[in-house]
Amino acid sequence: MRVTFILPNFTQVPIGGYKVVYRYANQLVNLGHQVVVVQSPLTECGANWFTRTRAYSSYLRRGAWGGHSYRPRWLTLDPRVSVLWRPSLAPAAIPDSDVVIATAWQTSEWVATYPPTKGEKFYLIQHLETWSGGNPDRVIATWTLPLRKIVIAKWLQDYAHAMGESAIYIPNGADPDEFDVDVPxxxxxxxxxxxxxxxxxxxxxxxxxxxxxxxxxxxxxxxxxxxxxxxxxxxxxxxxxxxxxxxxxxxxxxxxxxxxxxxxxxxxxxxxxxxxxxxxxxxxxxxxxxxxxxxxxxxxxxxxxxxxxxxxx
The missing domain is CATH 3.40.50.2000 (Glycogen Phosphorylase B;)
Structure with a gap:
């Protein structure tokens, strides 16, 4: 199966939400799936001219650093996971797939515009992202987009149900090889x-x-x-x-x-x-x-x- 994750931009430092997505990507390729992670400096759908220009400049600068400058260095990402650096998250920049997964409120607005060739549409919700700087009403409105919702916490599932939306609860996993008791x-x-x-x-x-x-x-x-x-x-x-x-x-x-x-x-x-x-x-x-x-x-x-x-x- 071909799976595409849509991430908002690139991060050089550890961020929990990114870590969860990258770990999903690693596990999926281990199961034999083809996984692509798409990242772009232009995260806002419908951004103004100034934001688009600044994002494109960022896209060119990072692209000039070489093919691996947008892969995380703070986490081991399986080399079988393809990472694409795109000027925007518009449909033309996204590969055809069987499943496409939005991972933040900004990317959910993009994914909602994709044609069926990009895959069945999902929305991985890891928080109520009204803290992220966007208009709170706009953030909450993404919960009603025609995407299949996956939430990592029961309280997020309860929030979806209160809005009349269905949501699949899949809690985050823990890797005992990464963290365990070394000192009693x-x-x-x-x-x-x-x-x-x-x-x-x-x-x-x-x-x-x-x-x-x-x-x-x-x-x-x-x-x-x-x-x-x-x-x-x-x-x-x-x-x-x-x-x-x-x-x-x-x-x-x-x-x-x-x-x-x-x-x-x-x-x-x-x-x-x-x-x-x-x-x-x-x-x-x-x-x-x-x-x-x-x-x-x-x-x-x-x-x-x-x-x-x-x-x-």
Missing amino acids: VVDRNGAHVGMTYHGAAWKGSKDGLKALDIVRSAFPNLRVTLFGTESRPLSLPDSVEYVVNPTRQVLRQIYNQVATFIGPSWSEGWGLPPMEAAMCGAALAVTDIGNMPAIYIRRCYRRRKILRRWPKT
Whole structure:
């Protein structure tokens, strides 16, 4: 079977939604399917002249770097997966296929315009993407497009049903070869805490740091390790360790060093880092939102604590 994934642009840093798509691509080629991933700097359907011009300039610059500059370097993508870099996601730029899958609200608008030769149309929904900068009404309207919806979380399926839309629930999988317990929990520093740092307010990093300040007042020996794709924030105290763009090997080491991992997000479609940390044996303290408590309680280790309220900022 020929499968085409439509991704919004290219990323040089790890992003959870991209990781899920790339892993699907790897697994599908392992099953004998032909997989193509199409990426373009012009993600917005119906963009104005200025946006189209800027996107085309980006397309030419990256294309000039060579045939592999748009393949991810932060994740091993099977060489059998074809990656196409296109000036836009218009139908003429998309190969004929049996199945075509939109992976974000922007790409869903493009996929809805494709002729039948591009394949049966699906929409992989990994979050309610009203946070992404688009008009919220426009984002939500994509849920009613004539595409077969696949959601990664029960709360997203509930949202679809509330709109009168059907959606297939397929939870994200976990690879035990990628994340597992290397350091027994009893051998770890019980005062060592880990957290992902992200500049977006809805990721809750400031709330998490505020909570850790309160904990530190009671436990002065608290050790905190953060990691993220951004440069070290200037506001972080020297006592906080910060790792920029850790490799998968380094990330596994961090998860195996911390005794507790916290997830302070205000909203998550799934939330990969807490799940990965739990696979490595860390206890979890996560906000009671979306998918996080349900999936971790059911699928990960029993040693965890759900915080239902974070300190006011």
